[in-house]
Amino acid sequence: MNWFYWSLLAALFAGITAVLAKAGTSGIDPNLATAIRTTVVLVLAWGIVFATGMPAWGSLSGSAILFLTLSGLATGASWLCYFQALSVGQASSVAPVDKLSVVFAIALAAIFLGEKLAWQHWVGGVLIVAGAALIAWR
CATH class of the missing domain: 1.10.287 (Helix Hairpins)
Structure with missing residues (x-):
């Protein structure tokens, strides 16, 4: 599959995520909801890495680690804001603005x-x- 089909799948899963996240944030703190979601993503991502064979850690450059760390921080900030928005707004409005x-x-x-x-x-x-x-x- 090329980039376009992977992008379509990402969009599909993002849409599903919005609906499931809105249902999951009902009555709970959005920061707790973000932490639960992040834990699931963490376990899934490492599971895929181990299941597909451990890549060579030596191929990671300092700049790659820096940019991936900054990307992770930006992702965390995005998810915290997203879950806060979902806790007070409708998924059908929050997701398009996101x-x-x-x-x-x-x-x-x-x-x-x-x-x-x-x-x-x-x-x-x-x-x-x-x-x-x-x-x-x-």
Whole structure:
């Protein structure tokens, strides 16, 4: 499978995640909900690493470790905010606004990674912002 199909599966699972997370945050502290979800992801990720064969740790560079650590911190902050939003809002509103992350990713990839943006990036980004604003505005 190429990147597109993996991306579609990621989107499908993210959609399922929003609905299940909203159901799971009912009546509990959103930080506890985040911790439970994170524990499950941690066990699953390490299980996959061990099941598929341990990669060579020596191939990890200092910069890779730094960026993955920073990515993990950003993921944690995102999940904490996401679960807080789900605890007080509707999943059908929270999830689309959360997907503004796509627009931020496009902009940050251009700024920090030097990725070239085509007109499709601009139009798609505007449509995502418009869609999130339309859903959030009620």
